[in-house]
Every structure is written in C-alpha cells, then in structure tokens.
Amino acid sequence: MRFLLVDRILSLVPGERIEAERTIPHDEDYFRDHFPGFPVVPGVLLTESMGQTAAKCLDAQALPRGKAMLARILSASFRQWVRPGDVLRLRATIVANEDRFATAECDATVGTVAVAQAKLFFSFVPLADFAPDFRDRVLDEFLSGAAR
C-alpha cells in the first residue's frame, strides 16, 4: 500500500495551523483483516494521518532544519469508528516550534463527530537525506494554488 494519508489541504498557515481532508477508500487492503464484516480504520493510521497533516504544516515553512518526522506520540485517543467512505477532516495546531523539535495538537472529525485526537512530537531530518526528486505532492499543490 502507499502511505499518503492526506488527500488535500484546505487551509494552511505555515508553522501555525493546518486543516486537511482524506476520504477513506472502500478498497483499502487492510479492511480484509481489520476486521472481516466490520471494517474500521486502525487507530495507528488515524494517528499517521494526523501526523502527516501536522508535518505538512511544519514543512511548509521550508526551513533549513529539514523535513518534520514523527518522533513520539505523546498522547492519542480514538473516540469513534472510522469506516470506508468516511471523509476525515484533519486539523493540527503547532504548539511548540523550535530548531530541533516541534509539538502539534491534532484532531480528526467525520462530519461533526470527533473521532480521534493526538499530541505529536516531531524532530527534523535534513532534506539532503531524502531522494533528490522527493516532493510532497499534496503540499506542493496547495502552495501552488495559493500562490495563484
């Protein structure tokens, strides 16, 4: 499976806050096991979706420190099942943003229902450590649209 767990960015203030969205496909492979007859998105993937959202908010600053990488899950809770076809609304607020680390408070909703929240800790990896052609398509699309 691919590991791109954010479809599009809806709003973004680099280094401060972000709102994004993901529609859960009906044909995700893990639904075969999680669980037969009762398909729900694993909490670990909800956490990763929130993490990717917050990381885009930090990466949008394009600072020399590099790309934000999830380093620690400070807290996480899952309040409602997330089902195939649900549209996840993902929000992150950056509450600490330093040269070497950042912390984000994140939440996910489906409609008006809160389904998950997490406080996540990030460290940074220099861009030189990634493939030269590595790009964040979702972030690039939003920034290019915002620039128009």
Add this chain to the structure above:
Amino acid sequence: MDRQEALTWIGEVFEEAPGRIGPTTAREEVPGWDSLGTLSLIAAFDERFNIQLSEGDIEGMKHIGDILEILQRHGALAS
C-alpha cells in the same frame, strides 16, 4: 515541586519506571535518555516550566542530578 515529584516527572519524560532513577543515575544507565529523549526533555522543560535550556545546559547533563540542579536553579524545585 519536591525532589520525588521531580524524579517522577523526569521518569515520565524518559519513559522510565518509577523508582529506577535517582540523582546519581548516569545518562548511560537510562535507555530512554538518547537523542530523542534529550529532545523530549528540552520540550518538556519548556512546556512544563517555561524554561529554555541553553546549549551549555544540554551539554552538561550527564546524570539525573544535573537535571535536578537545573530545575533548582530556575526555582522549579524546592531546595
């Protein structure tokens, strides 16, 4: 915060079981006090006490007692 509360807080930062660390415990003896643990400690100082550690503070932390000394220096630990 008293000394026992401080040790509990430090243990939580390093994900160390309560009672496993004391002032003389060396960094090498705490598995969670690696590079990520150090970053977590820096963030925790800032978030919990609004204390911004200097590079000197960070370099000088070799034992749990060094962390306690920083807390005491900033008035966060009762002497």
